[in-house]
Amino acid sequence: MTRPLWVAAGFVLFALGWIGMVMPMMPGFVFLLGALYCFARGNPALEKWMLEHPTYGPALRNWRDHRRIARKSKVAALSVMVLAGVLSGVFAGFPVAIVPIAIMTLVAGWIWTRPE
Structure with a gap:
């Protein structure tokens, strides 16, 4: 998969993650993890931005590094x-x-x- 496709998939998953944060029965954090995975392969700057985000960055780092x-x-x-x-x-x-x-x-x- 080329880098632009990874980035596009990351943005789609990121949007679904935010929708999932306010919709009951839709797992928002799972989509944010998927977005992080895609951004790591397509745009490391976006991955870094997600990991350093003050709201969900600590939880993403905690899961990625230690499960x-x-x-x-x-x-x-x-x-x-x-x-x-x-x-x-x-x-x-x-x-x-x-x-x-x-x-x-x-x-x-x-x-x-x-x-x-």
Whole structure:
């Protein structure tokens, strides 16, 4: 893949990451990790900018270097998942809500078992 394609993919993933930060049930940080990966291959200056960003830079560095998730981030992610699960149950109803709640339960278990 050429450098411009890596950069383009990085911008798409970056945009999805920001959308995911405000949309429940959409994992924003995963897309930011993808953007970081793409920028590392296409434009190291953008990778550096993401890693030095005051808001999400520390979490990106923590994951990239040590595969750790801070307890504050874990609690925030799990809280949003619980809220999204409750809203799914209320608005979608019993049979439909089982699938997203099951998926969020599996993801929550994975998040909680990551080192801090």
